[in-house]
Amino acid sequence: MRENAKDPERHARRMAAKQKVMQDRIARAQNEKGVLLVLTGPGKGKSSSGFGMVARALGHGMKVGVVQFIKGKFTTGEDTFFRDLPNVDYHVMGDGYTWDTQDRQKDVQAAEAAWEIASNMLKDPSYDMVLLDELNIALRYEYLDLDRVLDDLFNRPEMQHVTVTGRYAPKELIELADTVTEMKVVKHAFKDQGIKAQKGVEL
Amino acid sequence: MRENAKDPERHARRMAAKQKVMQDRIARAQNEKGVLLVLTGPGKGKSSSGFGMVARALGHGMKVGVVQFIKGKFTTGEDTFFRDLPNVDYHVMGDGYTWDTQDRQKDVQAAEAAWEIASNMLKDPSYDMVLLDELNIALRYEYLDLDRVLDDLFNRPEMQHVTVTGRYAPKELIELADTVTEMKVVKHAFKDQGIKAQKGVEL
Numbered sequence: 001m002r003e004n005a006k007d008p009e010r011h012a013r014r015m016a017a018k019q020k021v022m023q024d025r026i027a028r029a030q031n032e033k034g035v036l037l038v039l040t041g042p043g044k045g046k047s048s049s050g051f052g053m054v055a056r057a058l059g060h061g062m063k064v065g066v067v068q069f070i071k072g073k074f075t076t077g078e079d080t081f082f083r084d085l086p087n088v089d090y091h092v093m094g095d096g097y098t099w100d101t102q103d104r105q106k107d108v109q110a111a112e113a114a115w116e117i118a119s120n121m122l123k124d125p126s127y128d129m130v131l132l133d134e135l136n137i138a139l140r141y142e143y144l145d146l147d148r149v150l151d152d153l154f155n156r157p158e159m160q161h162v163t164v165t166g167r168y169a170p171k172e173l174i175e176l177a178d179t180v181t182e183m184k185v186v187k188h189a190f191k192d193q194g195i196k197a198q199k200g201v202e203l
Numbered sequence: 204m205r206e207n208a209k210d211p212e213r214h215a216r217r218m219a220a221k222q223k224v225m226q227d228r229i230a231r232a233q234n235e236k237g238v239l240l241v242l243t244g245p246g247k248g249k250s251s252s253g254f255g256m257v258a259r260a261l262g263h264g265m266k267v268g269v270v271q272f273i274k275g276k277f278t279t280g281e282d283t284f285f286r287d288l289p290n291v292d293y294h295v296m297g298d299g300y301t302w303d304t305q306d307r308q309k310d311v312q313a314a315e316a317a318w319e320i321a322s323n324m325l326k327d328p329s330y331d332m333v334l335l336d337e338l339n340i341a342l343r344y345e346y347l348d349l350d351r352v353l354d355d356l357f358n359r360p361e362m363q364h365v366t367v368t369g370r371y372a373p374k375e376l377i378e379l380a381d382t383v384t385e386m387k388v389v390k391h392a393f394k395d396q397g398i399k400a401q402k403g404v405e406l
Contacts, residue, residue, distance in 0.1 A: 045252035055284045056280030185383075187380060
């Protein structure tokens with residue numbers, strides 16, 4: 001389904017529209033709008049950074065939606081911490097679902113169900129910020145249609161901030177994004193020194 | 204005062220001790236220990252990532268100390284969000300202090316007072332994690348003695364995790380760290396497109 005993403009017409013249309021929107025905005029010299037931020041690359045800190053932004057947004061009284069596109073059912077610290085806070089709408093892909101099978105079709109279904117939730121957030125201006133944690137992984141495995149994802153991101157409410165995390169951000173997403181940070185590994189305790197992965201810290 | 208940091212004897216002693224500790228640990232194949240994590244580079248997401256780790260640690264029921272080495276007295280979203288949570292001991296350098304002067308000596312004093320607080324956290328095993336936000340900036344301006352900082356980090360409780368953020372991490376700190384991520388700018392809304400910095404999102 002990645003082929004779709006390379007559909008030159010849709011791409012050109014999206015880019016032309018994006019360019020026009022940007023030019024209009026710059027012309028108006030107003031320049032306050034929702035930002036699409038992508039955190040990618042192999043270094044550690046991508047999801048943490050996304051969740052730090054959630055905390056900051058909550059500190060500003062914003063309403064935040066979180067969808068975690070992670071495979072496997074386990075409890076992360078963020079889950080425990082953010083899940084029941086007011087102003088946070090928190091969803092984990094495959095929640096309550098067993099991932100023990102190696103069934104690609106089930107993975108696709110779970111990813112699509114998660115995107116359904118995300119897609120609704122991206123249509124709802126009451127969400128000031130949406131974190132799509134590890135979305136890039138779902139895209140990498142082609143569990144989701146890239147063009148649908150890009151269209152939903154592009155058509156979101158003007159003031160809504162979105163943060164997308166995960167390695168291997170597709171270049172079309174990088175193109176659409178306003179700000180992109182690539183996390184580079186300078187040193188890695190886990191790999192270089194054989195230190196065990198531990199709760200509470202992202203090694 | 205940076206000269207001190209290059210004192211080859213202290214450096215060699217620290218590195219030899221570090222190497223021995225690491226070798227012992229690997230030999231014991233135990234490999235569970237506090238991690239010194241450094242988040243540096245020009246890309247966005249360093250502080251957010253540190254605060255995301257704080258949230259995760261809190262989600263695991265850990266006790267966390269935060270010292271923000273930032274110049275200027277203002278309220279960030281993280282401040283509002285984390286400050287009054289149980290299990291968080293939150294300090295901002297120069298809190299209650301006016302930074303309107305261009306007085307280097309006062310900056311040094313404020314940084315040293317903040318390090319005093321950090322240093323006490325780094326001696327107290329009841330803190331499972333310590334976030335030293337923007338410490339690299341205080342080191343960059345040589346507001347703090349690098350060797351004192353490195354010694355305190357090195358001598359901290361064995362199981363304590365520390366995250367240091369900020370551009371321009373000194374190479375001696377990178378050497379001491381277990382995990383280092385460099386945030387690279389791929390695209391930057393603020394710079395590239397003239398979008399105004401906004402509350403709730405780190406552009």
